[in-house]
Amino acid sequence: MSHVSPRQASSLASNIDPRVSQAGDFATSIPGLSLFRRDQPVEPAVCMVEPSLILVARGEKRLWVGGEGYRYDSAGFLITSLDLPANSEVMAASTGEPCVGLVLKLDVPMLAEVIAKGGMPATRSRTIDKGVGFGTMTAALEEALNRLLTLLDEPEAIPVLAPLILREVHYRLLRSDQAARLRQITAVDGQGYRIAKAIDWLKLNYSIPLRIDELAARVQMSPPTFHHHFRQLTAMSPLQYQKWLRLNEARRLMLSERLDVSRAAFAVGYESPSQFSREYGRMFGSAPRNDIATLRGQPETL
Template identity: 45%
Template sequence: MTNHKDAIDVISENIAERIKHHVGSTFNLETSIPGLMFYRQNSPTQCTTCVAEPSIAVVVQGQKMMALSDKSFHFDRYNFLVTSLDLPARVQIKQAENAVPYLGFVLKLDFAVLSELLMRMPIDTKKPKAPSSGMGMGATTPDLLDACFRLIKLLDDEASAPILTPLIKKEIFWRVLNSDQGVRLKSIVSAGSHGLRIAKVIEWLKANFSESYAVEELAERAQMSKSTFHHHFREMTSMSPLQYQKSLKLMEARRLMVGEQIDASNAAYRVGYESPSQFSREYSRFFGNSPKRDVEEQWRLIEGQVKAS
């Protein structure tokens, strides 16, 4: 066990050096390897909302918390987080300082590759169990971390990257499929599974969150009864379909107000609200502040990060 932990420490420190080299004074970096993002923070952050994409999240220095409704996941270099669906969540950096910043990376999942790998697994391991939460924490292994390190090293090897990137990604996904978190991915990529049906409905919701709809319509899209659909949707996302839609609306409204400097009334209209007062009430309940105060706070945080860099 000690050797296992020591190996993780060594590989994590090597990855941390690579991330620091590439990120420099910025906080987030979308690398030249598709789907690979680097993250750095010099101090603990407040808890904030986000949409966690289907991905593997790995911490190599510091600690991070992700929360899905009433479920929270605290992880460091000895645990990784798998998200199998687009999920409204809360995120917070718990441990970071200037001398030892938080460092981590996220690799987006490729469901086409996962489906191909699932077909190559032994028959008795292919069948997924009933879908569980779309987010879960697994134990990091030296083999998984080493594959991630080899992928990251390709950022400095332009000649090899086009050939080796898809091969190493496939190895990473294979190791996750065979880990204690593999069942989450199998339930999403297995043809005909409840998880795959819920995932397809979520894709539709992401593209149409500003529209009005009935839960019966979503259940029909999933080819499930209303009660079965509602049960599996809540089990996988920790919220009802209507709560999920509302979360997407409010987070998009915040993005519009902060990123595009649109006022609250127009942002409300853009995301499908007819009543500005209802929008303000639900926004305040969701983010803990009125739209105006929340946007001001977001700008203070952004300005603080710019000054720190």
């Protein structure tokens, strides 16, 4: 398996550059593929990372998950196998050398199909691992990603060719040093698969009281086993995960739908606006009104 050096990996940066003329995040016409550019270092920002391949083609970033930082550049890539609350930080970027890269959402059914057709049994490992890992870029993976990006110049071919190249990308990932992490989420008898199902439930039901024993039973795990593996994979307890979902949805409601603090708190399941404000301040660093005013570019309220 041939690896790609940072110098060689600049071909991906050259392919991304003309598609990101300014700083920002950009969806593409290929399902699940988005591009990004940053022109300066950026402090850690709260985000939810779906199961994805995250790649920096130039510059350097760090993803914080549960207090642990995963630093990556063009020599490798990040794989996330679950929906993970995280903080994303740009370490190296400038106007002359912007940080550019891509995010490709993983297609779990496609992974399972490739595993089956490629003779790679999705057996579950006895040892559970974290839901994020750093992989080494290979020449084959780089080539497939470059062809996927080049397809953006031929939009009429995307419906026909993109599924084929995406399948190849998933195959290359399953042949990478992150294969075990990916196989874990496709094994229906595995702990990673069950935790993923629990997360799906939490995302739909974050506003109702959480009963760990009921959620554990829903995914056919004992409460202690469920709690242990949930924390090991996500770096959070189920209750902390639910709180993260609630606070971020409340932030969206206040910012986008202009709900006041009390209405946003009640909408996401809090019974006490004061408790909501305390927990919001601990997560985002300031009181809800001040945080939303800052995000809108307005003066903070005292």
